[in-house]
Amino acid sequence: MCEFKTFDTAWCPGCGNFGILKALKRALTELGKKPHEVVISSGIGQAAKTPHYISVNGFNGLHGRAVPAGAAIKIANKDLTVIVESGEGDTYGEGGNHFIHNVRRNVDIAHFVHNNQIYGLTKGQASPTTAKGQKTGIQTMGVLHEQFNPLAVAITMGATFVARSFSGNEEHLVSMMKAAIEHKGYALLDIMQPCITYNKVNTFKWYKDRVKPIDESYSPTDKFEAYKLAHQWGDDGIPIGILYKKEEPTYIDKIEFLKQGEPLVDRKLDPKNAEKYMADFR
Amino acid sequence: MDYNILIGGSAGQGVDTVGTFVEKALKRMGYYVFSNKDYMSRIRGGHNFTLVRFSDNPLCAHKDDVDVIIALNEETVRVHREKLTPNGKVVCDVAFGKEDDKNLNLPLKEAAKNAGNPKVMGSAAVGATLKLFGIQTAKLEEFLNEVYDGEILAANLKAVEEGYKMVDTIFQTTPPPGEDKHILINGNEAVALGTVAAGCTFYSAYPMTPATGIMSYLAKLQEDANIVVEQAEDEIAAIIMALGASYGGVRAMTGSSGGGFALMVEAMGFAGIGEIPLVVAEVQRPGPATGLPTRTEQADLKFIINCSQGEFPLMVIAIRDVQDAFYQTTRAFNLAEKYQMPVVIVSDQYLADYYQTVEPFDFSKVTIDRQLAGEEAINSDGVYRRYSLTENGISPRIIPGKIENQLVFVDSDEHDEEGHITESAQVRVEMVNKRMKKLEELKKELQEPVKVGEEKGKTLLVAWGSTYGPLKEATERLVSEGISVTSLIFGDIWPLPEKEFIELAKTAEKIVNIEGNATGQLKDIIRQQTGVNCVQSILKYDGRAFSSQELYNRIKGEVL
Ligand SMILES: Cc1ncc(C[n+]2csc(CCOP(=O)(O)OP(=O)(O)O)c2C)c(N)n1
Numbered sequence: 001m002c003e004f005k006t007f008d009t010a011w012c013p014g015c016g017n018f019g020i021l022k023a024l025k026r027a028l029t030e031l032g033k034k035p036h037e038v039v040i041s042s043g044i045g046q047a048a049k050t051p052h053y054i055s056v057n058g059f060n061g062l063h064g065r066a067v068p069a070g071a072a073i074k075i076a077n078k079d080l081t082v083i084v085e086s087g088e089g090d091t092y093g094e095g096g097n098h099f100i101h102n103v104r105r106n107v108d109i110a111h112f113v114h115n116n117q118i119y120g121l122t123k124g125q126a127s128p129t130t131a132k133g134q135k136t137g138i139q140t141m142g143v144l145h146e147q148f149n150p151l152a153v154a155i156t157m158g159a160t161f162v163a164r165s166f167s168g169n170e171e172h173l174v175s176m177m178k179a180a181i182e183h184k185g186y187a188l189l190d191i192m193q194p195c196i197t198y199n200k201v202n203t204f205k206w207y208k209d210r211v212k213p214i215d216e217s218y219s220p221t222d223k224f225e226a227y228k229l230a231h232q233w234g235d236d237g238i239p240i241g242i243l244y245k246k247e248e249p250t251y252i253d254k255i256e257f258l259k260q261g262e263p264l265v266d267r268k269l270d271p272k273n274a275e276k277y278m279a280d281f282r
Numbered sequence: 283m284d285y286n287i288l289i290g291g292s293a294g295q296g297v298d299t300v301g302t303f304v305e306k307a308l309k310r311m312g313y314y315v316f317s318n319k320d321y322m323s324r325i326r327g328g329h330n331f332t333l334v335r336f337s338d339n340p341l342c343a344h345k346d347d348v349d350v351i352i353a354l355n356e357e358t359v360r361v362h363r364e365k366l367t368p369n370g371k372v373v374c375d376v377a378f379g380k381e382d383d384k385n386l387n388l389p390l391k392e393a394a395k396n397a398g399n400p401k402v403m404g405s406a407a408v409g410a411t412l413k414l415f416g417i418q419t420a421k422l423e424e425f426l427n428e429v430y431d432g433e434i435l436a437a438n439l440k441a442v443e444e445g446y447k448m449v450d451t452i453f454q455t456t457p458p459p460g461e462d463k464h465i466l467i468n469g470n471e472a473v474a475l476g477t478v479a480a481g482c483t484f485y486s487a488y489p490m491t492p493a494t495g496i497m498s499y500l501a502k503l504q505e506d507a508n509i510v511v512e513q514a515e516d517e518i519a520a521i522i523m524a525l526g527a528s529y530g531g532v533r534a535m536t537g538s539s540g541g542g543f544a545l546m547v548e549a550m551g552f553a554g555i556g557e558i559p560l561v562v563a564e565v566q567r568p569g570p571a572t573g574l575p576t577r578t579e580q581a582d583l584k585f586i587i588n589c590s591q592g593e594f595p596l597m598v599i600a601i602r603d604v605q606d607a608f609y610q611t612t613r614a615f616n617l618a619e620k621y622q623m624p625v626v627i628v629s630d631q632y633l634a635d636y637y638q639t640v641e642p643f644d645f646s647k648v649t650i651d652r653q654l655a656g657e658e659a660i661n662s663d664g665v666y667r668r669y670s671l672t673e674n675g676i677s678p679r680i681i682p683g684k685i686e687n688q689l690v691f692v693d694s695d696e697h698d699e700e701g702h703i704t705e706s707a708q709v710r711v712e713m714v715n716k717r718m719k720k721l722e723e724l725k726k727e728l729q730e731p732v733k734v735g736e737e738k739g740k741t742l743l744v745a746w747g748s749t750y751g752p753l754k755e756a757t758e759r760l761v762s763e764g765i766s767v768t769s770l771i772f773g774d775i776w777p778l779p780e781k782e783f784i785e786l787a788k789t790a791e792k793i794v795n796i797e798g799n800a801t802g803q804l805k806d807i808i809r810q811q812t813g814v815n816c817v818q819s820i821l822k823y824d825g826r827a828f829s830s831q832e833l834y835n836r837i838k839g840e841v842l
């Protein structure tokens with residue numbers, strides 16, 4: 001029984017996005033979610049097309065803007081399961097400001113970043129996570145800038161759930177997605193994903209050879225340990241798993257009238273209720 | 283009877299507080315009040331002033347000449363003296379020293395000290411001012427009792443009393459027309475009140491003068507009214523959050539001023555193609571770029587109408603005064619949901635910040651018409667399609683999560699009926715047609731501009747938005763002198779309601795546009811839409827609003 005139907009995609013055969021889509025369907029099914037209870041908010045890019053290929057509610061908005069939209073959807077209706085599905089260019093580049101500030105907001109949404117270390121949809125320019133020195137059609141001298149470290153940033157900002165996984169490890173990815181969706185608060189899951197067409201460096205094999213699940217004995221509660229793990233990269237191995245996790249009141253918990261009672265969307269509206277405020281102008 | 287009081291000083295000196303005392307005292311006496319602010323973009327220093335005009339007749343604009351100046355510093359006397367009417371007086375402290383027939387050099391500071399707090403000097407000045415007009419202080423005391431208590435209240439009351447004793451009455455006043463039944467409210471607050479009345483429960487914005495007042499008032503109510511007021515990280519996030527919330531099923535709004543709105547425009551187009559209901563308040567200030575942050579202008583109209591790339595339906599309503607601000611805001615929410623499109627309410631600093639006494643808003647006149655669909659929105663094949671093609675272009679809208687097994691998909695890409703990305707030439711044309719048809723439908727319920735003056739005047743004056751008040755007053759004055767003028771002030775401005783204008787243009791000898799900008803934007807829109815040209819323009823772009831006197835003079839001098 002798969003309620004989350006399968007559709008034709010516009011992705012290149014062999015693209016890492018397929019593994020992510022498959023894992024997403026499994027995660028939602030295993031969590032017992034029904035399609036109409038789930039919303040995927042996405043931006044623009046190959047990754048951001050994900051909601052088109054799975055039967056859930058979708059908000060396929062603007063480049064870089066999936067997170068504030070997702071957050072507001074959750075605030076409007078706390079009964080919905082809200083997932084943001086987007087690329088690393090979308091999230092850390094164009095949407096960098098929103099990424100930072102939504103960590104602070106801590107709205108209960110799961111944010112899955114398909115991190116292929118390249119701009120796919122616009123044909124192979126460097127993204128914020130492209131390795132320093134890597135050449136592209138635009139970065140003809142090689143990328144000059146430091147590589148963006150999303151996990152370290154999220155940990156520093158106080159994100160309540162920070163994890164990494166790999167599109168080529170379905171079991172691991174499904175378990176991470178489930179943990180992120182079930183986490184109360186903003187959950188960042190950065191997913192290593194090969195772009196077979198435009199990123200000839202970070203290939204499936206490149207990731208496969210380097211990703212290593214975090215030791216089972218690791219407890220993701222120490223910010224400094226998490227920070228250290230977030231800085232492990234490349235030939236030193238790329239740790240996958242939950243790096244950091246903590247319990248904090250979510251956005252909705254912090255606002256009493258949102259926390260109590262029905263979702264905002266279900267509240268009764270009556271203009272007469274506002275009449276009393278005219279006293280402010282007497 | 284029509285008097286004008288100017289309260290001036292540097293920022294931080296209490297110009298606002300003193301202004302409020304004067305306004306509230308007069309308003310609660312039962313007078314009509316109109317007050318506006320002129321302030322600089324700085325927190326301390328600079329020169330700020332408030333004008334409080336009062337009358338026994340309704341007021342809709344400020345005026346320039348002043349009967350009393352309350353000077354909190356010496357600069358105020360210097361800057362504004364020449365505005366005094368022949369009998370005008372300056373209420374100031376003895377420290378300003380200069381003896382002349384205008385300055386009432388009063389021991390205000392000393393009175394404040396005697397009252398126990400040097401900061402209440404302004405209250406002594408208010409006491410003296412009320413006495414100049416022979417107006418009792420009881421209502422002022424009532425107000426002070428509501429906002430202060432303890433020592434500070436006692437000091438204020440004492441200072442008012444002391445001030446009152448310092449002068450004699452010199453101005454003749456008519457008794458107020460009756461008991462005070464009005465509210466005294468500004469444009470931003472009226473928009474905010476309309477927002478709450480309309481059942482909006484999500485307002486996200488990024489602070490920008492002069493739009494911030496909307497957010498401030500909503501924030502004050504947020505817990506009591508259960509409205510989420512989120513200060514976004516930037517204007518892009520602000521509008522996107524509002525769109526997300528709207529999609530999620532609540533009534534949502536954002537607001538900003540020109541520069542902030544400039545950042546929102548990509549999302550405006552998204553609201554258009556995504557058919558997501560949205561209300562946006564654009565409170566204009568002079569631009570471009572950062573422009574004059576605390577001043578006024580009406581120069582964003584063409585930009586708003588043309589916001590975002592591509593073509594999509596959009597409605598723009600220019601609000602004319604505070605009454606309009608309230609009712610049009612509630613109407614904007616209904617239209618946004620009915621047509622599933624962005625509706626922009628255009629205001630400006632003048633209207634945003636001026637206070638006017640008006641009839642209390644009638645909340646029983648406000649309807650919340652959400653136009654949401656239920657199970658009937660599901661097609662015969664059992665599937666809901668967000669963008670189903672319909673006769674009038676409006677597709678039934680449901681809220682995600684509310685109907686078992688039905689999905690709501692919105693997309694910024696061109697899409698098919700289900701919301702999925704398409705590049706089909708045929709679907710593209712169908713979808714563009716569908717969206718544009720909504721405008722045709724909307725045109726049937728546009729509100730014609732407000733008409734003032736003669737039924738069919740020889741001179742036709744056209745204006746929009748906040749020019750309404752000053753122009754109304756100027757027009758009535760001209761008509762009372764036997765001059766044949768008609769003024770049309772547009773509120774609904776995009777799409778442009780054309781009927782009334784074309785009708786009057788047929789018989790008018792001269793058509794003149796009056797706008798707070800340098801290029802005559804309304805004139806261009808009128809010509810583009812109707813082919814009719816305004817032969818002359820009265821424009822103002824010094825960062826200040828037209829006063830009625832100024833308009834009267836300019837119409838007489840330049841047009842007639
Ligand atoms: C405002 C704006 N700027 C630029 C673009 C063009 N654009 C579309 S997708 C994209 C980059 C996507 O990269 P990423 O998020 O890494 O996703 P991927 O395609 O690799 O999955 C860009 C620059 C756009 N659509 N909108």
Ligand code: SF4
Pocket residue numbers: 010011012014015016017046047116120121194195196197198
């Ligand atoms: S370009 Fe890259 S990211 Fe896009 S579909 Fe192809 S392989 Fe995937």
